[in-house]
Amino acid sequence: MAKQTEYLTDYPIAFAAALCFIVSWALTGPLFDFGEVWKFILVAVTSIVTFLMAFLIQNTQSRTRPALQLKIDELIRSTGGAHNVRLTLKDMSLEEIETFRTHYENLAVTAREKLRRGQADTSIPAITIG
Numbered sequence: 001m002a003k004q005t006e007y008l009t010d011y012p013i014a015f016a017a018a019l020c021f022i023v024s025w026a027l028t029g030p031l032f033d034f035g036e037v038w039k040f041i042l043v044a045v046t047s048i049v050t051f052l053m054a055f056l057i058q059n060t061q062s063r064t065r066p067a068l069q070l071k072i073d074e075l076i077r078s079t080g081g082a083h084n085v086r087l088t089l090k091d092m093s094l095e096e097i098e099t100f101r102t103h104y105e106n107l108a109v110t111a112r113e114k115l116r117r118g119q120a121d122t123s124i125p126a127i128t129i130g
Contacts, residue, residue: 002060006060025038
């Protein structure tokens with residue numbers, strides 16, 4: 001049911017339906033004298049939809065995050081010259097990850113300097129973690 005709802009709410013028609021609900025609600029205000037029940041309907045509906053959408057978003061992320069990680073792992077694994085140690089970055093300590101991050105920031109600085117001098121920004125040596 002969550003997958004089907006995710007699929008349906010991914011289209012502009014879902015936004016259009018929500019917009020139609022809000023416009024209809026606003027237009028019926030004078031009919032109900034802008035009373036408490038009239039206000040309560042919008043508050044109740046939006047609260048329920050927001051509550052359910054939070055779980056739907058979590059469900060979607062719980063499915064897509066591992067799939068995305070596998071795709072990235074496959075790209076690393078299949079790229080010549082890539083270091084397969086990157087496949088387990090999520091299992092490394094924060095200190096090891098920080099070492100990689102610092103190294104890649106330094107690579108970017110070096111690459112920009114090379115480009116400014118008219119040189120290629122590739123073939124920069126990789127980092128090793130002991």
